Amino acid sequence: MRIHTTAAVLLATSLLALTGCSNGTDASADARPKKTPAATPDASAPPKKLEPVWKPKLDRAAGRDAEATAACQRPSSNACARYVKNIMGTVDGLVAAIEKTGQEYPKSLEQIGKMKEAESEYKANGCQGDLTADDPNSLCHGVVGVTIGVVTLGMTLYTDEVGR
Template structure:
């Protein structure tokens, strides 16, 4: 149990570090639709742990150095809309995987609900392509829940894996 706690702490620290971004280091991104599972992830699949399988996919959807957060400083941009769509496709996969396990993932499920709520605001407000969406007082900035969501969801998956 102690080794698992140490591993969890290291993974949380790595996830927090991966979430840091330097806006000046923006690089072109490419669409990532799937990340192959590593041998370690395949091995943990037998135990039912979701974090080792889904955290890399969430990170890939958010882009290198969590580029989605930087791109969505301008919620109206097509780049932001692309990241939102890619992240939420992976989130839908996480949700389906949670349902398939038959286990309770309360923190992860709560995070998924928050992300879906933010996506609904983004869609309902018509944020993509609307210059008014970029106003700091716009409700469209609720999408930050989605752009930081991959790191948060990855951590909650680890926690829920340990407790479920």
Template sequence: MKIRALAVTALLAASLVACSGGQEPDAKAPSGKPSPAASKLSALAPAWQPKLDAATEGAAATCQTPSSKACAEALTEIMIVVNELESEIEAPGRGPYRESTKQIAKMQAATDKYVDEGCQGDPAADDPNSDCWGISAITVGAATLGMTLITDDLSQPK
């Protein structure tokens, strides 16, 4: 699934900018006997919300023209962050992030549809009745993902 997601992301734009490597956890393990795994697997929202916000800044406005290269690049930037977040969610020892995982799946499905419909470069994609307008599941979906991360963080075992 990760290979498919990366392949779709690569198709959205001709050139991708490499994202930074690993990330440092922001939160400390709860008091008591913190294990190395517990301190490594801190809440995700504090670290990932700023990344999602940065990736989506201006994307909704840019994607008022779904056929544009700028829109494809904005969608690519968002999905790079989302795919990296998915990898973090799937880290061994991390509790379930059910709602976030569902939201990521919706965003990946919208990405697949954008690619399958050939939206980039197709002037018909800009028609408001076009299936290409499903990209709002990506541009707006990133904000929803930020909220589901908070909810899932709160539901993690302490």
């Protein structure tokens, strides 16, 4: 009889452990990994600032120590054209980031507009490779709207985000 009782207790204990009824909860549920809710943006969280991310990118595109500005003293140079392309490519990425935020960046977008206008004039005047572009009276020197504009853009990003 004692063997039957021990066997019955062992069997009951095993069944309880398997079914998880030992403490009134589902033990198998406790053993399963907990599902965490997907991370959703908190509407009350402040929007992410663009200036700390994009100013260094803009600075890199312009080169160290204003290399772009120095290179574009000769607007006909391939170096100037390369800097214009790098800067404006970075600016295009910034515009996409601004649109993604859904926030207003009025000063930054105004500066970007001036830079795009200077880039268009640089291209329309065929400045790259044209030695007459290096003449101080050439319209090609308007490219400074891109090379100086990139420095200004870093500051206007900051200004647009102050107080948010």
